[in-house]
Amino acid sequence: MVTLRAVDGGGAGRAHALGRVIAMVNDKGGVGKTSLVANLAGQLAAADYRCLVVDLNRQANLADDLGYRDDEDDDQGAGLVLSILTESPLTPVEDVRPGLDVVPGGARLADLVPLMVSRLQERGRAAFDVLAEVLAPTAEPYDVVFVDCPPESTILTDLALTAARWIVMPTKSDVGGLVGMRLVAERFAVARERNPDLALLGAVLFATGTRSRRVHAELRGAVAAAFGGHSPLFATVIRHAERSAQDARRLGRLAHELELEVAAQPAWWASLRAGSTATPRLSTAAAGVAADYRDLGVELLTLLRAAEESTTGRDVEAM
Ligand SMILES: Nc1ncnc2c1ncn2[C@@H]1O[C@H](COP(=O)(O)OP(=O)(O)OP(=O)(O)O)[C@@H](O)[C@H]1O
Ligand SMILES: [Mg+2]
Numbered sequence: 185m186v187t188l189r190a191v192d193g194g195g196a197g198r199a200h201a202l203g204r205v206i207a208m209v210n211d212k213g214g215v216g217k218t219s220l221v222a223n224l225a226g227q228l229a230a231a232d233y234r235c236l237v238v239d240l241n242r243q244a245n246l247a248d249d250l251g252y253r254d255d256e257d258d259d260q261g262a263g264l265v266l267s268i269l270t271e272s273p274l275t276p277v278e279d280v281r282p283g284l285d286v287v288p289g290g291a292r293l294a295d296l297v298p299l300m301v302s303r304l305q306e307r308g309r310a311a312f313d314v315l316a317e318v319l320a321p322t323a324e325p326y327d328v329v330f331v332d333c334p335p336e337s338t339i340l341t342d343l344a345l346t347a348a349r350w351i352v353m354p355t356k357s358d359v360g361g362l363v364g365m366r367l368v369a370e371r372f373a374v375a376r377e378r379n380p381d382l383a384l385l386g387a388v389l390f391a392t393g394t395r396s397r398r399v400h401a402e403l404r405g406a407v408a409a410a411f412g413g414h415s416p417l418f419a420t421v422i423r424h425a426e427r428s429a430q431d432a433r434r435l436g437r438l439a440h441e442l443e444l445e446v447a448a449q450p451a452w453w454a455s456l457r458a459g460s461t462a463t464p465r466l467s468t469a470a471a472g473v474a475a476d477y478r479d480l481g482v483e484l485l486t487l488l489r490a491a492e493e494s495t496t497g498r499d500v501e502a503m
Contacts (some may be wrong), residue, residue, distance in 0.1 A: 185438060201320040204488065205329040206385065207348035211371075212364025215391030216354040216422060221332040222249035222476070223477040224261065224484065226438040229284035229483070231328040236276055236457035238264070238319065239289030241334045247288060250280050251436020260290025268314050271298060273321040281438075287322075289332070293340070300339045312378060316347035328488075335364075345375035349384040352484070353407075354422075357392050357399050362406045369410035385487055386416040387482065391424045416487075420480040425469035432470075439477055442470035 208217045227237040238476070239246045244260065247253035257277040264287050267274045276285035303311035323329045331344040345351070351372065353367055365387070376382050387407045394397060408415035432442055444451065446466045 201324045202316060202329075202347060203321065203349050203492070204327060205331065205348045206350045206484075207324060207331045207333055207341075207344040208350050208352050208354065209333045209344065210353050210355055210364045211336055211341070211367040212355070213357050215364065216388070217335075218245040218249060218332050219432075220352070220354050220388065220390070220422070220477075220480075221330045222246055222436050223474075224481050225284055225328070225330050225439075226250070226281055226462045227440055227474075227477050227481045228328055228441065228485075229281050232283065233485075234325060235284045236287070236323065236326045236329045237284070238274070238287040238329065238331045238344075239288045239377040240264075240293065240337075240340045241332060242291055243334075244288065244290040245433070246286070246332055247290065248433045248436060249438070250286065252277070252280055252285075252286070252288070253436075258288050258290065259292070261292035261296075262290075263287065264289065265292055265295045265299070267318045268296060271314060271317060274318050276322065279428060285326075297339055300343070310380060312342050312346040312375075315422060316379070319347050328484075341371060342375060345371055345382060346379045348379070349381055350383060350488075352385050352418075353387045354390040355387055355403065356390055357403060362403075362410075366410045369412075372411070383491075384411055384414060384416055385484070385491075386418045388418045389421040391422055391426075391429075405449050418480060418483055420476060420483050422476045422480065423469075423472055425467065426475045427467035428469040428473050431466050439470050439474040442466055443474040446470050462476060 208221045210217060219222070221237055225237050229235045237246065241262075242261070244253070247258055252258050263275055266272075274287050276287045278285050280286045300311060303314070319329070331348060333341050333344050337452070351368070353365060353368055355362065372382065384407075387403060389399065389403060404415045404417050407417060428439065428442065432439060435442070437445065446468050449466055
């Protein structure tokens with residue numbers, strides 16, 4: 185297994201603290217951004233990596249996937265807006281899962297857009313640095329930080345791309361996903377003017393139901409076309425499993441948590457014999473989906489480690 189030691193608190197400042205910030209981006213909606221963020225962060229946290237997720241979505245599906253919607257701590261984005269307004273460090277909700285903290289999104293994020301519009305008028309594009317500034321002191325103790333980006337939201341996505349070191353871009357293999365990817369590439373190019381370290385860690389095929397080489401080759405071609413010949417692609421594909429995804433969002437459970445519950449549920453014939461129709465049975469596909477996220481997590485850590493070794497050679501180890 186690959187492990188990453190926590191980043192030291194050394195003096196390299198903001199860039200150092202933000203070195204493990206991953207923006208999950210695609211302008212196209214419904215391509216798996218939130219599912220990937222929730223499950224990757226959840227599995228990495230379960231494997232003892234400290235993870236932080238920042239939710240930049242007004243609809244906040246992350247709250248559904250992690251099961252904290254309307255909990256006492258779910259401020260629907262108010263804390264995030266306040267941090268940006270006052271330019272003070274983000275304050276995450278701790279231990280949404282052991283080792284997994286979250287800065288919630290939600291309806292209150294609507295206030296961010298007018299705030300950013302007026303800041304842009306005052307400060308020009310330097311205004312986009314604010315998320316990096318409020319995230320850097322908070323990000324310090326985490327092994328990995330994910331920013332769940334919204335679809336079709338330029339200002340919020342620009343904030344994320346100015347704070348992140350890496351982009352991970354889920355896509356489906358259809359035309360819509362590929363158009364979304366081109367739009368990301370355009371914003372990526374602009375964001376790099378302020379954040380030259382930003383790089384594409386890879387694209388991920390999401391819920392495709394196929395591992396065919398042709399689909400992979402087509403995706404690689406599309407990423408290369410969008411990103412000027414650069415086309416990193418995760419080998420792991422998240423399999424199509426719609427019922428399992430519905431179970432997950434309805435119950436606020438991650439795929440690896442459902443996997444355990446599926447294993448514990450009585451055999452279908454036992455429920456049938458007992459005449460139990462009260463609780464719908466969980467889809468048995470959860471185990472396969474959980475395995476995909478596990479593989480993707482290992483691939484992601486391996487890529488981060490390799491990138492860090494090649495650029496700095498600092499403070500990283502494999503076991
Ligand atoms: N493995 C899967 N197979 C099929 N469908 C899935 C799978 N995982 C998640 N889904 C479903 O895909 C839909 C979109 O997923 P998700 O919300 O993660 O996408 P998104 O890119 O974050 O969307 P948005 O841009 O609207 O925020 C959801 O309805 C979810 O239940
Ligand atoms: Mg989403």
